[in-house]
Amino acid sequence: MPGVSDKRPLVIAGPCSAESEEQVMTTARQLNEEGIKIFRAGIWKPRTRPNAFEGVGSIGLPWLKKVKEHFGMYTATEVANVKHVYEALKFGVDILWIGARTSANPFAVQEIADTLKGMDIPVLVKNPVNPDIELWIGALERLNNSGIKKLAAIHRGFSVHQTCQFRNDPQWQIPIELRRRIPNLPILVDPSHICGSSELLYEVSQRAMDLDFHGLIIETHCTPEKAWSDAKQQITPAGLKVLLEKLILRHSDVDRQQSKKLEEFRSRIDKCDDELLNILEQRMQVSEEIGEFKKENEITILQTERWDTIVKKRTGMGLKKGLSEEFVSTVFAAIHQESIDHQNKVMNE
């Protein structure tokens, strides 16, 4: 990846959308003054509803070229189809990214991968809008199979039906699992699209650093309040500078004494996990006994009122123990599903 050095975080910044030559050049100049090396700007914008601003299109590409020429920055833009790829390459765009709506579409990703076959260009793959790690890995594989060697992933959160404080729920366990599955793949975090508003950006960026992700892609605009897309989540280059300076970069390597202490903590965690699993095993045994009983007495597995009481009681108890309602209800939904499966197994034996 150009601009990649050992220094974390790798930062990509620039507006959600390229709007005019002036907006692009002003934002890039200010970012360049702050030492940012990679400039992002959406030329084609996938919008949820028609008639929203769908990007300036190819007329914006010479502006990106100008950013390269004037400031020596690398440029990055989103491509969603073959035409976008050809146009972006024609204007010397250095880095391409595949947006969240596109990486959810294997046909589109395959077409882009075929077009890029054997080319030496970095490609960043955003997670698909839905929380499906296999789909994300699948998109990365399609590009990898086309010989794209400079690959990285962007975690931009997931669209979920429940309301949460974020525009796109981070579900950190998914990018963490991606790193476990593909350890050498750089993963950047996109706090802008996770947050949906500028207030939470610092917190999410700090979290990304504490989870040891490689970099950040942050939407930055010379006049955010006037932005034609994603106005609420964009910050000024000066705001970006403040955010980056405030970040605390903790290191992931530990000395011998720290490592001994960590081992102690980890063995306590292992013990807790052992106990948790034993308790779950016991709980499932009880479920199977209930299953036997219901089978003999021809009672249905699911009694909705009982389930409703469990959820309410457990989330209440959890809150008293400092566990969030969301966490407790997710855990109990999974436990409940497993119990039903165990009962079901017994009833159909």
Ligand code: PEP
């Ligand atoms: C973007 O980066 O401007 C964008 C459209 O992002 P996403 O694909 O993550 O929604």
Ligand code: MN
């Ligand atoms: Mn955007």
